Amino acid sequence: MAIKHSPSSSKPNQATARVPLFPTATADVDDDDDVPYLGYSYHEPGALPGTLNIEDDAPPPVITLIDYSETDATRVPINEPEECAPHLDSTSVSWVDVKGLGSEDVLQRLGTVFNLHPLVLEDVVNVPQRPKVEEYDGQLLIITRMVMLKDTGRGFFTEQVSFILTKNYLLTVQEEPEYDSFGPVRERIRLSKGVIRARGADYLMYCLLDSIIDGFFPVLEAYGEDLEELESEVVTKPTQQSLEKIHSLKRDLLNLRRSIWPMRDAISVLIRDSEDLLSDEVRVYLRDCYDHAVQVLDMVETYREVASSLMDVYVSSVGNRMNEVMKLLTLISSIFIPLTFIVGVYGMNFNTEKSPYNMPELNWYLGYPLCWAVMLAVAFSIIFYFWRRGWFSNFSGIKE
Numbered sequence: 001m002a003i004k005h006s007p008s009s010s011k012p013n014q015a016t017a018r019v020p021l022f023p024t025a026t027a028d029v030d031d032d033d034d035v036p037y038l039g040y041s042y043h044e045p046g047a048l049p050g051t052l053n054i055e056d057d058a059p060p061p062v063i064t065l066i067d068y069s070e071t072d073a074t075r076v077p078i079n080e081p082e083e084c085a086p087h088l089d090s091t092s093v094s095w096v097d098v099k100g101l102g103s104e105d106v107l108q109r110l111g112t113v114f115n116l117h118p119l120v121l122e123d124v125v126n127v128p129q130r131p132k133v134e135e136y137d138g139q140l141l142i143i144t145r146m147v148m149l150k151d152t153g154r155g156f157f158t159e160q161v162s163f164i165l166t167k168n169y170l171l172t173v174q175e176e177p178e179y180d181s182f183g184p185v186r187e188r189i190r191l192s193k194g195v196i197r198a199r200g201a202d203y204l205m206y207c208l209l210d211s212i213i214d215g216f217f218p219v220l221e222a223y224g225e226d227l228e229e230l231e232s233e234v235v236t237k238p239t240q241q242s243l244e245k246i247h248s249l250k251r252d253l254l255n256l257r258r259s260i261w262p263m264r265d266a267i268s269v270l271i272r273d274s275e276d277l278l279s280d281e282v283r284v285y286l287r288d289c290y291d292h293a294v295q296v297l298d299m300v301e302t303y304r305e306v307a308s309s310l311m312d313v314y315v316s317s318v319g320n321r322m323n324e325v326m327k328l329l330t331l332i333s334s335i336f337i338p339l340t341f342i343v344g345v346y347g348m349n350f351n352t353e354k355s356p357y358n359m360p361e362l363n364w365y366l367g368y369p370l371c372w373a374v375m376l377a378v379a380f381s382i383i384f385y386f387w388r389r390g391w392f393s394n395f396s397g398i399k400e
Helices: 079-088 104-113 119-123 183-191 201-214 216-236 239-271 280-345 365-388
Strands: 063-068 073-076 093-099 132-136 137-150 156-165 169-174
Touching: 063 079, 063 104, 073 079, 073 239, 079 104, 093 201, 119 132, 119 137, 119 156, 119 239, 132 280, 137 201, 137 216, 137 239, 156 201, 156 216, 156 239, 169 201, 183 201, 201 216, 201 239, 201 280, 216 239, 216 280, 239 280
Parallel strands: 093 169
Antiparallel strands: 063 073, 063 093, 132 137, 137 156, 156 169
């Protein structure tokens, strides 16, 4: 059956008309909306546990509930957090997706409805947190980092995505409402593809987590292409802009590493622990997810090594370019030094009338042409000598 949409209502048992409505995820956001993070969130010294720190520019929460079973699926936009309560104990699977962290009141009410521990709500709201897994009295908290390639193909968006898993429902909380990588999972629920509608909330959590991990691959593919272009640029024509690109690339790769490294450890914890909330079948699927995380980490480490080696290549290329310039200047100097000596000698103003030894060549009939002949002979002799030694064979580093 197709997924149906139910308008939000504070009376969940009231009959409402249902029509198909299931938007797909988009990534049409401005390039400046997100900056890769460099640190983690922390409290001021002496702050109370569970204190929520909400940024002034955080977008207001947008709540969507997707309730599905093997035979039916419904998408319900939620206006008030209390509207979620009747769905939490249903026999179907309920996925409550919260996008945006801009209202402390709404978030506190969500914590009350879902019976969240204050420390859970703190980790969810105070972003960014280090990816991790923690258990709280029948609830499993999973903190992850989602990355998505920008539309320009340069750089990436990153945001924290938090999962709160129980037996009957899954609560996800995202920083930004504009974009995510969950579109394919929503489509699988809408079209009933695969076994997702026949499985529980733990399988839904795996599907979303797997889509987050897979989202790293397009980003790394783009950075791999950038590395190839940058390597060619550094070898053939290194500039100051090349050095800036290398630094920016290394910084982005460091951010990716800080995202995927703890996520790999978190998935490992999910496979080993969390005995009550994850079925054996889901643990098997999580092994594949762990393998993907290891692949991403290997790619990130490889690209970081390549970026570091590009710095050495840049220094070598600049040094080789300088050597070529010095080589050219040496050749020019070697040719003109003897010519300068000859011109300097015959430029001295000795009076030839005072002594027959005062540069008698100045009175020769062919003195001037002979001086030119000697200078040209010396110059071409030096040029021929350097040519035979192969000094003119390669000036590729200074052609530009």
